[in-house]
Amino acid sequence: MDLPKSPGFDLSGKRALVAGASSGIGLACAVALAEHGAAVTLAARSGDILRDIVQEMTARGWRAEALELDISNVAVTKAAVAEHGPFDILVNSAGLARHGPAMKTEEGDFDVVANLNVKGAYFLTQAVAKGLIEAGRPGSLINISSQMAHVGGIDRAVYCATKHAVEGFTKAMAIEWGKAGIRVNTICPTFILTPLTQSTFDNPERAAWIMDKIKLSRPGNVEDVMGAVVFLASESAALITGSSLMIDGGWTAD
Template identity: 65%
Template sequence: MTLPQTPSFRLDGKRALVVGGASGIGLGCAVALADAGAEVAVAARNGARVGKVVDEMTAAGLNALPMVMDVAEVAATEATVLAEGPFDVLVNAAGFAIHAPAVETEEADFDAVSNINFKGAYFLTRAVAKGLIAAGKPGSLINISSQMAHVGGNDRAVYCATKFAVEGFTKAMAIEWGKQGIRVNTICPTFIRTPLTEVTFSDPDKVAWLLSKIKLGRAGEVSDIMGPVVYLASDAAAMMTGTHMLIDGGWTAD
């Protein structure tokens, strides 16, 4: 009898691009991928912050390099990705939200959120895929979506719309690039404690509301995303494409 072998979760020899990697969920993903053996390009708009993160990762013995990128600048993003790639793994954690009642949505706010969460994510994913296709390589492309890509939320019509859109193009791209061995998936977190969510977690009423929705009875932590992102990036998830991982503590279970 020959026992089956567990697929490797290691990423040695892989090159990963983590956009929005200078803080919060993106930083956690960058550290997790590097800890699994990948060389990680940490990208964000704030070059000084990126440099600090890369210095700290390097000091910790992780393989990281800095990259300045604004996904809302589509042409510049594609040029950078094609010049610096190909990347075996993409994690796009760049995101933006302006919450307001739908009847009060300003066009400028709609465009600002869409340009990062939807348009920017679409063309970033496409750029990394183009590099892989040109090099004849497989890859794993991961967009950090949201549980709000599967449910609605008060004051979140625009945000929900952009995240639903990400789920849509994820499925279409997965179909299109499957034969090239390029997998496309999303991770959909619940509320995660990060510097960007401090405003929410400082409001007792909002905390009570979100804890009433999360069946595990606690908010998410960055560490809750680190294992799933390594899994999706690795050969252990070789049969996963065109789908999502809900890291929501049971929010969407009912």
């Protein structure tokens, strides 16, 4: 009897680009991919921080390099991807938020958030896909979205708008590029405890709201995302595209 064999999670021979890799979820994703054999290019605006991270990663025997890049600059992003690619794997974790009541949203704040979270993410994904198509190679493109791409949230109208947009273009790109063997998906975490989110958890009212919504009664950690990104990048997810992988502790189960 021939038994089925798991495709596994080995990423040896793959090249990965991780944007927003200087901290938090992006850094965790870069480490996870490198641990599983991928050669990882870490991209972010903080060049000095990236170089320190790369030094630490290569000291552990992983393959990593730094690329100073602001993905909100579309022309520079396209040129950088064309020069350093093609990349078999993309993880876009670059993003920002400016929270506040919808009635008090300023146009400038909206533009800054949308320019990075939507426009930058869109054209980064496009650029990596273009390199793969020109090289005749398949690939896995992953945008770090949010549970807020599927629900609403207090003081998060702008952030929710941008993440809902990411879900939309991800599905459309998955449809367009499927025949080229390019998979496009999102990962949607709940609140992840990082230095950037610590102030939210320090607010008793916000912390209570979060804990009430997360059915597992704990915030997320960056480690909770690491296995998911390896899975979507690997052949174990070969038939998954146009999907959203929820890592939300049951927040959206209601």
